[in-house]
Amino acid sequence: MLRFMLKETDEYDRLAEFMTRFGLDLSDKDRVGDQVLKCWKVVQEPDFLTGGIILSKRQGEFILDGIAVDAPLRRTGMGRIMVNKLVTEVRKLDGKRIYLAAKDPEFFEKVGFSEVEGNEAGNLFTCSGCGQKGDTCFPRIMKMEL
Numbered sequence: 356m357l358r359f360m361l362k363e364t365d366e367y368d369r370l371a372e373f374m375t376r377f378g379l380d381l382s383d384k385d386r387v388g389d390q391v392l393k394c395w396k397v398v399q400e401p402d403f404l405t406g407g408i409i410l411s412k413r414q415g416e417f418i419l420d421g422i423a424v425d426a427p428l429r430r431t432g433m434g435r436i437m438v439n440k441l442v443t444e445v446r447k448l449d450g451k452r453i454y455l456a457a458k459d460p461e462f463f464e465k466v467g468f469s470e471v472e473g474n475e476a477g478n479l480f481t482c483s484g485c486g487q488k489g490d491t492c493f494p495r496i497m498k499m500e501l
């Protein structure tokens with residue numbers, strides 16, 4: 356029987372490499388003021404990486420900075436479980452909302468995010484500087500109110 360575990364991890368670089376494989380761009384992590392707060396991984400035991408999620412803080416706002424699930428395991432609920440973990444953590448930290456730049460808005464709508472109106476997110480996201488924008492990626496800025 357396959358066993359999966361969701362665990363907190365400090366392996367940011369491992370998760371970033373995993374997410375990059377699925378087309379995510381984490382290249383703005385070194386921006387001044389950015390703080391990676393926590394990362395979680397889902398592993399098939401003992402340590403085969405099958406999913407990951409990253410929580411950051413930027414300009415005082417909580418950001419879901421990246422999430423990915425290994426392709427064969429998608430649509431099995433793993434993404435939702437990781438989002439729920441992150442939401443629980445932000446609530447513990449007394450956060451009132453979470454922002455993200457969504458490559459896959461339909462998934463994020465399903466798990467409780469909605470699209471941000473107008474310029475509400477200001478310059479929280481630098482998608483305009485990413486070479487994928489408008490080419491292979493059509494991001495939408497979304498938020499969840501807690």
Ligand SMILES: CC(C)(COP(=O)(O)OP(=O)(O)OC[C@H]1O[C@@H](n2cnc3c(N)ncnc32)[C@H](O)[C@@H]1OP(=O)(O)O)[C@@H](O)C(=O)NCCC(=O)NCCS
Pocket residue numbers: 377379421422423424425428429430431432433434435436456457458459461462465466
């Ligand atoms: C987006 C991603 C993390 C979703 O993970 P997942 O484990 O497949 O999601 P879940 O199985 O938990 O799905 C939760 C719900 O969203 C739905 N869903 C998942 N992906 C979806 C999609 N692409 N389009 C529409 N609905 C989707 C599921 O059907 C499920 O709905 P239900 O609760 O009504 O059954 C995964 O597809 C992925 O890794 N994609 C590549 C990386 C990526 O684009 N990450 C987002 C960057 S912003």
